[in-house]
Amino acid sequence: MTWDxxxxxxxxxxxxxxxxxxxxxxxxxxxxRAFPAERVxxxxxxxxxxxxxxxxxxxxxxxEMTESSFEGVDIALFSAxxxxxxxxxxxxxxxxxxxxxxxxAFRMDDDVPLVVPEVNAGDLSRHGGVIxxxxxxTIQLVVVLSALAGLAPLKRVVVSTYQAASGAGQAAxxxxxxxxxxxxxxxxxxxxxxxxxxxxxxxxxxxxxxEDGSTKEEWKMVVETQKILHEPALRIAATCVRVPVLRxxxxxxxxxxxxxVSVAExxxxxLATSGVTVLDDTAAREYPMPALLEGTDDCYVGRLRADExxxxxxxxxxxxxxxxxxxxxxxxxxxxxxxxx
Amino acid sequence: MTWDxxxxxxxxxxxxxxxxxxxxxxxxxxxxRAFPAERVxxxxxxxxxxxxxxxxxxxxxxxEMTESSFEGVDIALFSAxxxxxxxxxxxxxxxxxxxxxxxxAFRMDDDVPLVVPEVNAGDLSRHGGVIxxxxxxTIQLVVVLSALAGLAPLKRVVVSTYQAASGAGQAAxxxxxxxxxxxxxxxxxxxxxxxxxxxxxxxxxxxxxxEDGSTKEEWKMVVETQKILHEPALRIAATCVRVPVLRxxxxxxxxxxxxxVSVAExxxxxLATSGVTVLDDTAAREYPMPALLEGTDDCYVGRLRADExxxxxxxxxxxxxxxxxxxxxxxxxxxxxxxxx
Numbered sequence: 001m002t003w004d005x006x007x008x009x010x011x012x013x014x015x016x017x018x019x020x021x022x023x024x025x026x027x028x029x030x031x032x033r034a035f036p037a038e039r040v041x042x043x044x045x046x047x048x049x050x051x052x053x054x055x056x057x058x059x060x061x062x063x064e065m066t067e068s069s070f071e072g073v074d075i076a077l078f079s080a081x082x083x084x085x086x087x088x089x090x091x092x093x094x095x096x097x098x099x100x101x102x103x104x105a106f107r108m109d110d111d112v113p114l115v116v117p118e119v120n121a122g123d124l125s126r127h128g129g130v131i132x133x134x135x136x137x138t139i140q141l142v143v144v145l146s147a148l149a150g151l152a153p154l155k156r157v158v159v160s161t162y163q164a165a166s167g168a169g170q171a172a173x174x175x176x177x178x179x180x181x182x183x184x185x186x187x188x189x190x191x192x193x194x195x196x197x198x199x200x201x202x203x204x205x206x207x208x209x210x211e212d213g214s215t216k217e218e219w220k221m222v223v224e225t226q227k228i229l230h231e232p233a234l235r236i237a238a239t240c241v242r243v244p245v246l247r248x249x250x251x252x253x254x255x256x257x258x259x260x261v262s263v264a265e266x267x268x269x270x271l272a273t274s275g276v277t278v279l280d281d282t283a284a285r286e287y288p289m290p291a292l293l294e295g296t297d298d299c300y301v302g303r304l305r306a307d308e309x310x311x312x313x314x315x316x317x318x319x320x321x322x323x324x325x326x327x328x329x330x331x332x333x334x335x336x337x338x339x340x341x
Numbered sequence: 342m343t344w345d346x347x348x349x350x351x352x353x354x355x356x357x358x359x360x361x362x363x364x365x366x367x368x369x370x371x372x373x374r375a376f377p378a379e380r381v382x383x384x385x386x387x388x389x390x391x392x393x394x395x396x397x398x399x400x401x402x403x404x405e406m407t408e409s410s411f412e413g414v415d416i417a418l419f420s421a422x423x424x425x426x427x428x429x430x431x432x433x434x435x436x437x438x439x440x441x442x443x444x445x446a447f448r449m450d451d452d453v454p455l456v457v458p459e460v461n462a463g464d465l466s467r468h469g470g471v472i473x474x475x476x477x478x479t480i481q482l483v484v485v486l487s488a489l490a491g492l493a494p495l496k497r498v499v500v501s502t503y504q505a506a507s508g509a510g511q512a513a514x515x516x517x518x519x520x521x522x523x524x525x526x527x528x529x530x531x532x533x534x535x536x537x538x539x540x541x542x543x544x545x546x547x548x549x550x551x552e553d554g555s556t557k558e559e560w561k562m563v564v565e566t567q568k569i570l571h572e573p574a575l576r577i578a579a580t581c582v583r584v585p586v587l588r589x590x591x592x593x594x595x596x597x598x599x600x601x602v603s604v605a606e607x608x609x610x611x612l613a614t615s616g617v618t619v620l621d622d623t624a625a626r627e628y629p630m631p632a633l634l635e636g637t638d639d640c641y642v643g644r645l646r647a648d649e650x651x652x653x654x655x656x657x658x659x660x661x662x663x664x665x666x667x668x669x670x671x672x673x674x675x676x677x678x679x680x681x682x
Binding site for chain 1 (some may be wrong): 349397495497498499501503517518521522525534537538540541542543544545546554576577578580582584585586588591593604609623624626628629630631632633643644645646648649651652656658659669
């Protein structure tokens, strides 16, 4: 199935899940980038219906999302969870609306492009009404790997993540704050959004466990990276860990190549890559850090160095704002790519 | 030089740096393990002289450490920083006292054994008065690697650390608390113990930078692991990161072997290894976490799984209390080994 509806120059845009952490950030990004929307519609569950959200100098009144919400809408940015996306998919596309989905519902479907515009915008040419936004921890990794793969074929990637609370939503961010305050005050701790205490802790589990002992988050990093890079056999070992950080994910990455790649070559390529900022001055103790990069758009790379433990290896440290490039920004960038911007 | 002084059955023990985070923990461990000391002496800088520290139901009065402090002392447990260790080394050994040093001052010296008793207690037979305690992040790694190396030769190790504030001392632990409270209250943040803000942040720098772009902490993990395991060519890639956690270090580890090692074999060996506890029940969401393991003695291993990205690979997650096995406990265990306990 190929989509044959032409996108208007000024599309009507719906944000589905507008009151969540990612939904709010989508509205912020649409406004900040002056996305040429004819109109923006904020959709959420009945519970949030009637709420007002500031937008572009005015405000949007949140509407309850129903199957008829997509009539007259051209692009729907979804961030309301995988089951909601699955439930509304047919209603969205039947209305002639393109769904850009931030959930994991369709990412690995053959007929759904999984897109990071800097990396594989070309895949958008063959969508059938649904385009998937990759997992947050995948996005910041592939932006960098894709650039480096131009220097030599990738052989193996070992990545350990340091993921922020924001990846689990607004309630999780609130829980990190509240629980930390309770801990400092010696009050009893309540864990709802996370399976264990997150305050002053590291939780080596994100999403559910699979049969092979990995988590679904780790599996996503492997298969999504392979799909986006068009490298189905790329070897990737991932460990995904939640840390008590608000909204930027960090990743320690060891990349093995098939041929020699020098630090200088890698740095030069990354400096020239759109969407990447190199922040790497060890003499000045300068490197990417979550506390430094909240609200930023790029994938930040530092700690770039040779990995002498393999023939052709590099190590690096990648940080990006999970709510921006890891979610809302990338979704809006996909919409921009559909407009040919 | 070989040490020829016989250790008495009930040695006099000095703790140098007794008011620091590790020094206090050394006293706690000596007491908890009923170390057969004839007497325990608490030494610190002039500034702390006269302070009282509770010990074994009574208290110790802190004495100023001078070159004459070691007369009549049999074992001195040092945790006062590398420059202090270097300054007092000759005075200690000239007094016939064995120095067990927790700093990095002598770890890589050829005539100084670097010891984790479960792994290489045999190296103690050739000391010359000084024995070094390894770096905290190294200790918990080698305890596990040493056990696994019995199954097949180690080929390459990739490790990313999630290191607690305690590794930087008591002032750093205090800074994490104070700064987090200030952050939640919207007060200005003060960073002294860490080079950057630690509250709700990850800092990918521990210790100073070296010429090759690695940090000294990362270098320590490589060379100390090689020395302790007697594997000078073992290939190790390390990334060391400070996280806002109080006192347990976590490590995401990918181990590549020269021959096949199954998860079941690895689990069986680790279950049988002294000093290791396997905490690995994904169905029950059970795995090691810093918040769970403060004050414990073992190296805890979980998230044990096959690494399909290499021929013979395993991945795992290791957590240990940095102040216990990572520092004070291991130092006292070395002293116990000297007594032949």
